[in-house]
Amino acid sequence: MNQLLPFLIPGRGARGYWVQITEGLETMFGWRDYPADVAQQLGEALAAAPLLAADMTQAGRFNLQFQGEGPLKLLVTQIDAQLRLRGMAKHAPDAAGDFQALMKGGLLAAMIEPEGDGERYQAMVEVVGLALSEALQIYFGRSEQLQTLIRLSASEGKLAGLLVQRLPGGEGSRSARAAGARSAAQPRALDGESGGEHVDPDHAAAGSGDVDNDNWEHVYTLMRTVTPDDLQKWSGEELLNRIFAEDEVRVFEPRPIELVCRCSDAQISAMLLGLGRDEVDSVLAEQGAVAINCEFCGRGYRYDQADVVALFAADAASGDDQATRH
Numbered sequence: 572m573n574q575l576l577p578f579l580i581p582g583r584g585a586r587g588y589w590v591q592i593t594e595g596l597e598t599m600f601g602w603r604d605y606p607a608d609v610a611q612q613l614g615e616a617l618a619a620a621p622l623l624a625a626d627m628t629q630a631g632r633f634n635l636q637f638q639g640e641g642p643l644k645l646l647v648t649q650i651d652a653q654l655r656l657r658g659m660a661k662h663a664p665d666a667a668g669d670f671q672a673l674m675k676g677g678l679l680a681a682m683i684e685p686e687g688d689g690e691r692y693q694a695m696v697e698v699v700g701l702a703l704s705e706a707l708q709i710y711f712g713r714s715e716q717l718q719t720l721i722r723l724s725a726s727e728g729k730l731a732g733l734l735v736q737r738l739p740g741g742e743g744s745r746s747a748r749a750a751g752a753r754s755a756a757q758p759r760a761l762d763g764e765s766g767g768e769h770v771d772p773d774h775a776a777a778g779s780g781d782v783d784n785d786n787w788e789h790v791y792t793l794m795r796t797v798t799p800d801d802l803q804k805w806s807g808e809e810l811l812n813r814i815f816a817e818d819e820v821r822v823f824e825p826r827p828i829e830l831v832c833r834c835s836d837a838q839i840s841a842m843l844l845g846l847g848r849d850e851v852d853s854v855l856a857e858q859g860a861v862a863i864n865c866e867f868c869g870r871g872y873r874y875d876q877a878d879v880v881a882l883f884a885a886d887a888a889s890g891d892d893q894a895t896r897h
C-alpha cells in the first residue's frame with residue numbers, strides 16, 4: 572500500500588510523517604535501466620518527496636532535484652498536492668557506489684512550482700552528508716530553520732521514510748492553546764479507537780507549556796536508533812509505537828500516494844504552443860514530424876504536419892476570446 576501518515580507527538584512538541592510506497596515500483600523503475608546503486612538513491616528520493624511535500628497546500632508541484640558532475644548526472648522526483656509522484660535519474664552507464672560516490676559535490680534543489688500565478692520557490696544546497704536523508708536534514712535546517720530528522724529506506728519492493736520535525740516553541744504554545752479551545756476528539760490516538768476525520772496536525776497540537784530542548788533531544792536520540800531495516804519491517808503505527816514507546820503518538824488520516832507519470836497529450840501540446848509555430852515548423856521541416864519522448868516514462872508523442880496545423884489553429888481559435896493573449 573502507498574500511504575503518507577501524519578502524526579503528532581504532543582508531549583515532545585514534535586510532529587511528522589511516515590511514508591510507505593509498495594505499489595507501482597516495478598513500473599516506475601522499469602521506465603529506464605537503472606544500476607542497483609542508482610535505483611537505491613532514486614528510491615530514497617522517491618520516499619523523501621511525499622515527506623517534504625506533505626505540507627504543500629496549494630495546487631502545484633514540488634520538485635526535489637539533484638544535479639551532479641559525477642556518475643549520477645541528474646535525479647528528479649516530482650509530486651503534486653494530490654501526492655501523485657514520479658521520478659527518474661540519468662547516470663553514467665557504469666554508475667555505482669554509495670550516496671557519496673554518486674552524489675557528492677553535486678547540487679540538491681527543492682522547488683515549489685505553484686499552478687497559475689503563485690510565487691515559485693526554490694532553494695539549492697551543495698550535497699553534504701553520508702546519505703540523502705542527512706543532506707535533506709541539513710538543507711531543512713538551513714532553509715526553513717526547522718529542526719528536522721529524516722530516515723529513508725529503499726528496497727526493491729518497498730520505499731519507506733520517516734520525518735520528524737520540531738514544532739517551533741511559539742507555534743507549539745499557540746497550538747496548545749488553540750487545541751485547548753477545540754475538541755480534542757478528532758485525532759486518533761495510536762492505541763485508541765479509529766477516528767477517521769482528517770485533522771491537520773499543525774492545528775491539533777496539544778500539550779502544556781513551551782517545547783523545551785530536552786524533549787527535542789529525546790526525540791533526536793530515539794530517531795538515531797531507527798535503521799533502514801526498521802523502516803522496511805514495520806507499519807507506520809508499529810514503527811512509531813516502537814520508537815516513541817513512552818510517548819503518546821497521535822496519528823491522523825493517512826493519504827494515498829500514486830506512483831504515476833502525469834505526461835499527457837495536453838501537456839505536450841502546451842509545450843509545443845509555448846515553443847511557437849516557427850520553432851515547431853523548423854523541426855517539422857528538418858525531421859518530417861515532431862517526436863517527443865517523456866523524460867520520465869519514455870512514452871512517445873508524435874505530431875505530423877497535419878497535427879501541428881490543427882494544434883495551432885485550435886489555439887488561435889481559443890485565443891480569440893482572450894484579448895491579452897498573443
Ligand SMILES: [Zn+2]
Nearest residue numbers: 832834865868
Ligand atoms: Zn511520462
